Amino acid sequence: MPMRRVSLLALAFAAVIASSAKAAEEAAxxxxxxxxxxxxxxxxxxxxxxxxxxxxxxxxxxxxxAVGSGQAKDSYRLKHTFRRLEESTQDLAGALAAGxxxxxxxPEVEEIGMLARDARVRLQRMFVQSPLQARIDTARGxxxxxxxxxxxxxxxENP
Numbered sequence: 001m002p003m004r005r006v007s008l009l010a011l012a013f014a015a016v017i018a019s020s021a022k023a024a025e026e027a028a029x030x031x032x033x034x035x036x037x038x039x040x041x042x043x044x045x046x047x048x049x050x051x052x053x054x055x056x057x058x059x060x061x062x063x064x065x066a067v068g069s070g071q072a073k074d075s076y077r078l079k080h081t082f083r084r085l086e087e088s089t090q091d092l093a094g095a096l097a098a099g100x101x102x103x104x105x106x107p108e109v110e111e112i113g114m115l116a117r118d119a120r121v122r123l124q125r126m127f128v129q130s131p132l133q134a135r136i137d138t139a140r141g142x143x144x145x146x147x148x149x150x151x152x153x154x155x156x157e158n159p
Contacts, residue, residue, distance in 0.1 A: 030148055
């Protein structure tokens with residue numbers, strides 16, 4: 001019987017969290033589209049991701065980690081994620097600078113958020129801290145500043 005109560009409490013808790021998340025999403029603070037502001041933020045974001053990728057290459061073990069360390073696979077995936085982040089943010093900045101608007105660039109903004117989340121999770125799993133974690137946090141902060149222009153509610157800070 002106690003296990004059933006725990007299950008019911010867990011379901012109730014999940015329902016409350018889901019309804020809170022939906023309410024937060026519906027109440028996303030939106031800003032009027034400002035092509036110049038969004039283009040400027042995207043350019044800063046692209047630079048931050050270039051800096052992140054450059055910092056990664058200066059980090060010991062960026063070529064896959066020491067043999068037998070168990071981090072080679074994660075290191076290669078992290079490298080790929082950082083490369084995709086760099087490319088995606090440069091594509092976004094270029095598209096906005098060329099005059100593309102919100103509807104045309106929303107998929108890129110969403111993809112950048114997923115890539116940044118994946119990179120943060122992988123860094124935490126690999127126990128990699130500064131300066132990579134600081135660089136990804138800077139990039140994520142710039143990305144979060146873009147979201148209100150797209151009518152997207154910022155995700156929770158963690159991960």
